[in-house]
Amino acid sequence: MPEPKKITCEECGSKVELYSSWANECSCGTEYNGFGQRLAPREEWGYETGESF
Numbered sequence: 854m855p856e857p858k859k860i861t862c863e864e865c866g867s868k869v870e871l872y873s874s875w876a877n878e879c880s881c882g883t884e885y886n887g888f889g890q891r892l893a894p895r896e897e898w899g900y901e902t903g904e905s906f
């Protein structure tokens with residue numbers, strides 16, 4: 854298992870540990886995927902890809 858990566862939240866500047874490859878939520882509610890890319894709000898999920906999880 855690789856060590857969780859840490860990123861800095863774009864919104865609040867807190868450190869966010871990327872435990873999950875799918876979604877990691879900052880204490881401010883902003884979410885990042887395992888690559889540290891910011892995720893769209895959950896309401897926007899799935900419209901383009903049709904994915905459900």
Ligand SMILES: [Zn+2]
Pocket residue numbers: 862863864865866867879880881882883
């Ligand atoms: Zn944050």
